[in-house]
Every structure is written in C-alpha cells, then in structure tokens.
Amino acid sequence: MTGLRYVYAVCRPFGAALQAQLIGVAGAPPKLLPHHGLIAVVSEVPERDFAEEPLKAHLEDLDWLAATARGHQAVIDALTAVTTPLPLRLGTVFRDDSGVRVMMEAREDSFRRALDRLEGRVEWGVKVYLDLEAAEAAEAARPQGKAASGRDYLRQRRMRSRSQDDMWEKAEAFSHRLHETLSGRAEDFRLHPPQNPTLSGAAGRNVLNAAYLVPRGNSEAFVEVVDRTKDDAPGLRVELTGPWAAYSFTEFHEEPAKAEEPAKAEEPAKAEASEKAEAPKKSGEPQEPQEPREPQEEDA
Numbered sequence: 001m002t003g004l005r006y007v008y009a010v011c012r013p014f015g016a017a018l019q020a021q022l023i024g025v026a027g028a029p030p031k032l033l034p035h036h037g038l039i040a041v042v043s044e045v046p047e048r049d050f051a052e053e054p055l056k057a058h059l060e061d062l063d064w065l066a067a068t069a070r071g072h073q074a075v076i077d078a079l080t081a082v083t084t085p086l087p088l089r090l091g092t093v094f095r096d097d098s099g100v101r102v103m104m105e106a107r108e109d110s111f112r113r114a115l116d117r118l119e120g121r122v123e124w125g126v127k128v129y130l131d132l133e134a135a136e137a138a139e140a141a142r143p144q145g146k147a148a149s150g151r152d153y154l155r156q157r158r159m160r161s162r163s164q165d166d167m168w169e170k171a172e173a174f175s176h177r178l179h180e181t182l183s184g185r186a187e188d189f190r191l192h193p194p195q196n197p198t199l200s201g202a203a204g205r206n207v208l209n210a211a212y213l214v215p216r217g218n219s220e221a222f223v224e225v226v227d228r229t230k231d232d233a234p235g236l237r238v239e240l241t242g243p244w245a246a247y248s249f250t251e252f253h254e255e256p257a258k259a260e261e262p263a264k265a266e267e268p269a270k271a272e273a274s275e276k277a278e279a280p281k282k283s284g285e286p287q288e289p290q291e292p293r294e295p296q297e298e299d300a
Contacts, residue, residue, distance in 0.1 A: 007100055009079055084119050085245050121214060122216055124242035179191070188212075214243075
C-alpha cells in the first residue's frame with residue numbers, strides 16, 4: 001500500500017471469509033492488518049482526498065460524505081456477518097501501516113475490553129414517531145360547528161391546542177412503556193436525542209430514539225416484542241432497524257488527529273463526521289459533519 005490508510009474497525013481474527021468483491025471507501029477493497037492478536041480492517045485511500053485539508057473540504061460536501069458513509073458501512077456490515085467488529089468513526093485515516101499499528105498499540109487494552117463486552121452482541125435501533133400534522137389534519141376534517149362569535153373561535157383554538165398536548169402526552173407515555181419493556185430485554189441501552197426531521201427526512205416528530213445492545217441469540221425475541229407493539233400505537237409509527245455493529249456502545253475514546261507531513265508515520269491523519277455520518281449507516285441519509293479536532297492527550 002502506498003496511499004493513506006482508512007481504518008473501518010478493529011476486531012479479533014476470524015476464520016470466515018468476507019464477501020467476494022467487497023468494496024469500501026473510495027472504491028477500495030478492505031485489507032486485514034494484524035497486530036498483537038487484533039485485526040485492523042483498512043483500505044488504501046488517496047491522499048488527494050483524505051489528507052487533512054481535502055478531507056476537511058469534503059466533509060462539507062454531503063454527496064461525498066454520503067457515498068463515503070455507504071462504503072464505510074458496507075465493510076462494517078460484512079464484518080458484522082462474520083465477527084464482532086469494533087467500528088471506528090467515519091473518516092479515521094492514518095499515514096501508513098505503522099501509524100495504524102501505533103494506534104492499536106496505544107489502545108490495545110481498551111480495544112480488548114470493548115471487544116470482550118460486545119462479543120456476540122448486536123445493536124438494534126428503535127424510533128417512535130408522532131405524525132402530528134396528519135393527526136391535526138384528521139382533527140380538522142372532523143365536522144365542527146362554525147364559530148358564531150370570537151369567543152367560539154377562541155374556544156375551538158383552545159380545544160385544538162389541548163388535543164395536541166394530549167397527543168404528545170400519549171406518545172411520550174407509549175414511548176416510555178416501550179423503552180421500559182425493551183430495556184428489560186437488552187443488556188444495555190442508549191437514549192439518543194430526537195432526530196431533527198430536516199436532517200433525517202423522516203416523516204413525523206421523533207419521540208423516542210434509542211439503541212439496544214442485544215445478544216445475537218436473543219434478537220428474534222427482541223424483534224417480536226417490537227413488532228407486537230406496532231398495533232398498540234394508533235397515530236404513532238414504531239421503526240426498528242438492525243442488527244448493526246454496536247456503534248452506540250463503542251465507549252473507548254478515539255479523537256481525530258491532524259495530518260501533518262507524510263513522513264511522520266506515527267502521526268494519525270484522522271477526521272470525524274460525527275452525527276452526519278450516523279444517519280447513512282442506518283437510513284442512508286447524510287447528517288451534518290463536524291470539523292476535525294486535535295487529539296486529546298488522555299486518549300492515547
């Protein structure tokens with residue numbers, strides 16, 4: 001390899017072969033880079049696109065970002081089918097194999113602890129949406145007496161406002177009950193902030209946005225529980241996604257670092273596309289990238 005090294009994930013050695021003709025970021029096939037009983041899954045990517053300055057510019061290009069996220073996720077999905085990968089953030093790039101091995105050496109203990117905790121487990125995403133506009137339209141379509149006076153008009157306005165409040169309360173109560181049920185069937189969970197509908201493109205208002213860590217062997221029962229709830233929520237939409245690699249439960253710290261001269265093999269050239277990169281992995285939609293940041297001393 002002569003280009004930069006794009007790192008998808010770290011995992012333990014696995015016997016099964018990855019799918020044939022697997023293509024990752026920048027149209028490059030993934031390769032396995034072993035180090036101390038761990039494997040870094042990497043691709044060679046061109047410096048003209050993935051060095052610090054061009055990468056920073058690309059992170060403002062949502063089409064480029066979405067295509068990169070799809071290539072990244074294709075490799076993670078292939079790994080998830082044969083092993084338990086520890087996915088790294090979109091845009092994790094190093095100068096060369098030596099730089100990747102230096103990173104693995106520095107974080108070996110945290111990688112091993114995370115892999116021990118995630119072995120044999122997958123992430124399921126559950127979202128609940130309230131289509132408030134559709135509910136309001138249905139309410140408006142109901143026959144109502146014509147306001148005979150300004151007082152009648154204001155009373156009807158207050159009734160519509162109370163109706164909206166009631167819908168929100170019911171949606172929140174349903175989401176709370178669903179989360180209590182699912183968290184009891186999962187080993188761990190994460191409650192994420194509601195998605196911005198402008199960025200996600202999803203219809204309705206996001207009431208619950210949760211991730212659950214579930215043993216593979218329990219996944220079928222977990223999915224059945226979610227499916228049974230879908231008919232219990234008139235006016236609400238329950239969305240289940242997965243199984244995914246356990247992105248939400250990757251708790252080692254991996255701050256992106258600045259690429260300087262190519263000669264400095266020990267310097268990682270990493271960049272992060274934070275929340276913008278998370279939607280493509282689960283819904284194929286880009287989200288807003290963040291600027292690359294300098295590495296933190298405690299992350300070493």
